[in-house]
Amino acid sequence: MAPGLPVPFSPAVSRRSSTAGCWWSTPAATCARLRGRQSSITHACSNIRTSTCYSAPCPARSEAPIRARASSRRHRSTGSSPVATSGAAVLINAAVATCRQTLQPKNVPSIRSIETFAVPPRWVFVRVEADDGTVGWGEASLEGHAEAVIGAFEAFRDRFIGHDADRIEDIWQTGFRLGFYRGGPVLMSALSGLDQALWDLLGKRLGLPVWQLLGGCVRQKVPVYAWIGGDRPHDVATAARQRQDQGFGAVKMNATADMGWLDSPRSLDASIERLVAVRELGMDVGLDFHGRVHRSMARQLIRAVEPHRPLFVEEPVLSEHLEALAEVTRGSAVPIALGERLYSRWDFKPFLAGGLVDIIQPDLSHAGGISECRRIAAAAECHDVALAPHCPLGPLAFAACVQIAVTSINFAIQEMPIGIHYNFAEADLPTYVRNAEVFRVEQGMIAALDGPGLGVEIDEDRVREAASAGQMRWRNPAWRGPDGAVREW
Incomplete structure (x- = not known):
């Protein structure tokens, strides 16, 4: 028998037999x-x-x-x-x-610095540098609340400077649990940006895309749709044609302008006219109610759009109204989507368990980043619910979405924030990126991002210059009805 090998079991000698002489x-x-x-x-x-x-x-x-x-x-x-x-x-x-x-870890770098940059139009970028010089980028944008999110990073610096940069899950759990007051849009957006940056850093250090670190992709291309507005009408058909020319086969638009608790049937007619105008171009259309439609009107509007087969209806009512959601969607064949104002797997839990949603839309910059949104996607798969991440933000948030899209079997379609009217006057998806060619749309899809980390190369000089100039503080529009009362945006 070769030296160093264990002795094979011999059935001829039992535990209870005498071994004398053996x-x-x-x-x-x-x-x-x-x-x-x-x-x-x-x-x-x-x-x-x-x-x-x-x-x-x-x-x-x-x-x-x-x-x-x-x-x-x-x-x-x-x-x-x-x-x-x-x-x-x-x-x-x-x-x-x-x-x-x-088995002790070798050459695991520590976090040297965590920086945040508020840049136009309304984005917050996160830069994490390890002590080996590797840099990772993430996005913690929370529209209209950049100052609050940036403030949350003070606690993260106190806690995580000097921490092993590769211990992403430990950092996530620590950031989520040890604050005691957990969850909510501000803290979760900050944690999301940090999480994205750590995954980007790890991928760059290893020379691998994040999706490879997540176990490899289940698809090589990602179906995408673009935004065409529709807030307060406008020629949505013209905007849809432009998107068609850019290679998109699907778009999303607001279903209606601001709407009161009880509104004129004329507002419903206007919504149908806009939907029909885009559908006649042969495009798929997602309708965003944006939580601005109340129960009595949402019930009517869903029934009115159903014959025109929208791709989905998003946020038919505000997410806090679970009982209203069940009522207004009962009996409708239109797929119901929501999730941009949910911030963790626990927030999604009642919607999945109650069968209230067909498509979940976690935002990778609000719902815990890559680490948490991967768990949310898996939970949705258990309930046979599709995944379509929400993303009206910047290049890092979008790149993070792509990592989840190519590794989640229940992924359906991705929002692509290029040319959004909130953004393009000051900056657009490619503005702070050196390799903007990765955003090329062909036949309604983009290719998986193959570069290391998140797959986008940030122009750091441009980011620092834009941040030092001072971002105009973006605020949500303030809408009021004819009677002067504030309305949901």
Whole structure:
């Protein structure tokens, strides 16, 4: 038998049979055998990749020495020597120590700095640098609340400067749980941007796209749709034709302008006219009610648009009205989508468990970043619910969405924030990116981003210049009805 290999089990010798006279029953033979096992364990441990191993658990169940039990049943029945068992304990614990030492992480960089940049039109970029010089970027944009999100990063700096940069899940759990007051749009947007940046950093350090770190892609191309407005009418048909020329086969628009608790049927007629104008171009249309339509009107509007087969209806009522959502969508064949104002898997839980939604739309810059949105996508798959991430933001948020899109089997379609009227007057999707060609749309799809990390190369000089100039503080439009009362935007 080759040295260093474990002794094979012999059916001819049972545990209870006498082993007197057998060569493996002597203390010397037992120790020799265990030395071979130690060698095998050490050899196996040395071949384990440890670049992302942190807690380094040893296969052994306990660090405590294995004590010989001279009076044990085994010694009494087999006649084996307690001295041999004691020697085995020494050798096994030596192997455990060697294994544990081998599994310790090597060359894991620490977080050196965390920076935030408020840049036009309404975005917050996050830059994380490790002490080996690797840089990762993320996006923590929360429309209209940039100052609050930037303030949340003070606590993150206190907690995570000096932390192992590769321990992304530990950082996520720490950032989420140790604040005590958890969740909500501000804290979760900050955590989202940090999470994206850490994944980008890890991918760049390893020279791999994030989707590869998530287990590889299930698709090579991502279906996308573009926004065409429709807030307060306008020639949505013209905007849709422009999107067609850009390679899009699907668009999304607001279903209606602001609407009161009880509004004129004329507002419903106007919504149908706009929908029909775009559908006649042969395009698929997602209708965004934007939570601005109240129960009594939402029920009517969903029934009115159903014959024209929209791709989905988004936020038919505000997400906090679960009972209203169930009522207004009951009996309708139109797929219901929502999720941009939900911030964690726990927020999505009642919608999935209650069967209230057909498509979930987590925002990668609001709902915990890549780490959490991957969990949300998996939860949706368990309920046979599709995934269509929300993204009216910047290039980093969009790139993060693509990582989830190509690794989630229940992904359906991705919002692409190019040419959105909120943005393009000051900056657009390619403005702060060196490799804007990755955003090319062909036949309604973009290719998976193959570059390391998130797959986009940020122009850091331009970001710093734009941030130092001082961003105009973007605020949501303030809408009021004919009577002067404030209305949902």
